[in-house]
Amino acid sequence: MPIGRRTFIAGASASIGLALTRPACAQSRIKIRDLYKTQAEFSAEAKAFAASREIITVPGFMAPPLKADASFFVLTQRPMAVCPFCETSADWPSDIVFVRTRDTVDAVAFNRPIITTGILELGEAKDEETGFVSLVRLVDAQFELI
């Protein structure tokens, strides 16, 4: 489906923190940049992952959280030093992923490489808890440090 660039539409505030455990070795892996064919279209690989709802891994970085004890975070392709929701949406990168985690997230440094495991969802959806609207999500997710 066609998508806009810099996808997130922020609502109120957010939070963060987490845990991890599920091993990331057996799943299919995709880089954030490979989720997109163009900024206006997801890649065939991403569409296939979303359709199959298989558990996949996505490497990246955790954007700085707004507050502690949340069960979501924003996964970025490259380190993003500022909280995406603290800035005007105009400057958000086009390639960020909303990650809804199983557990409360223990935030890590914005430039610490991580690998996130979860189920890929594509298309506009509003997160019930936070009110954030996203176009790319990993749900039932966990992460670990690389």
Place this chain on the structure above:
Amino acid sequence: MKRLLVASALAGAMCANVAYAADQLPQANDSYFLAAQQTLQQKLMEQDNTNRAKNIILFVGDGMSIPTVTAARIFEGQKRGVDGESNSLIFGQFPNVALSKTYTHDAQIADSAPTASAMVTGVKLNNGTIGVSKEVARRDCEAQKEHPLTSIAAQAEEKGMSTGWISTARLTHATPAANYVHTADRNWESDSDLTEEAKAGGCKDIALQMIEWKEGGDGFEVAMGGGRRMFMDKTMEDPEDAGKMGQRSDGRDLPKEWVEANGAGAQYIWNQEQFNKLDPAKTKKVLGLFDRSHMEYEADRAKDAAGEPSLAEMTGKAIDILANNDKGFFLMVEAGRIDHAHHAGNAARALEDTVALNDAVKEAMGKVNLNDTLIIVTADHAHTMTISGYASRGNPILGLSEEKGDDGKPYTTLGYMNGPGALKDNLRADLTNVDTTDIDYLQQALVPMSSETHAGDDVAIFAAGPWSHLFKGVVEQNFIYHVMAHASKIQESMASK
């Protein structure tokens, strides 16, 4: 006795000549020796060009430090499958080179605002200010109004020449803005960014100043780059990014106003298709805003939603339009995102954008005559990226050096003094199984900082064309303006207009 001494000296000199005749040296047939001899002969044949520069093209690689140029030429060669170390960028073959001192009136290490202004106005300014003299402190609106400078673009307009600027950054960003703006704060890009004090004082935002810019002429002929949102009201939806709006608060649609003010032959474009349709022969003026913010990095350009032209494509079309004026032109071309990639600690994108600048220079070289066109390629300031270690000849420039650090871990040839590549309170990562040539890889850094900083090293000035031989030695950055003015005789022409 005196004759004897002279004779003796002559004999000695002759013997010396015989003893060191090049073709008798053991290295005389060495390929390096022969290549350098060939270069020597070429240099001996070079003659100063003292023609008047009808046209001036100033290329600025934002943040293009000397290590960036070196790494880019290795990178470009390795991408083509040739020897990177001995490879040359097109501007690396220019006959004249100088070093540029980039400090500003109030800072040891510069930002892009006063440095770009130094190049196009001939004086040094305070950090954060554009197009105003050193008497203006940052954010001092009242002083801004009292101390404007006149850029070489404004002088060219007054002379009846055509003018243009191109950037992969926002056109309201510091470097392109130096051509047309007078502002006490580089961040006043739209009216929403002005302080209440600035608004009350009557200081205008940068986007508005660009659209209204005349300064003795009829305004710019070509302006292409990013920054669309600075020209649109926040109630106006962006044509490319669904759901995204403009940034202005004054209700104005500046591109529309600009087209209406400039009449037939003036076009506003914002995507690749419109760019491709642009006919230089029929285009009097063009405003191209290809992205809401900065244009894409060259490495990401293919994925842009509506498509956007390369820096080389924009340069070629700009020259075609500007060259319609027999009185000549001034054009600034900025590769604005070399700087952004460095700030992100991402050397690969910095090098890709430097190669894109090289391609733009190549495009220009194919369209102008160096007998009447002065081309300058320089940078506004440096960055902290270094090329270090003892990598073997041919080792990938983005790769690991062969040897390891004292911590037993490998390290990359390219690294940064500071930036996001440094982890706070963590040991250096082991790169043994890391693909450091990946486009998204961030080189390791020493000091942890969210954004890598500028650096204070001198940068290079490469020049070709009329009076480019004046670029030699170590010069002040603001000297660049003086060579451009001298070469084009722009002030004389203004007086006799």
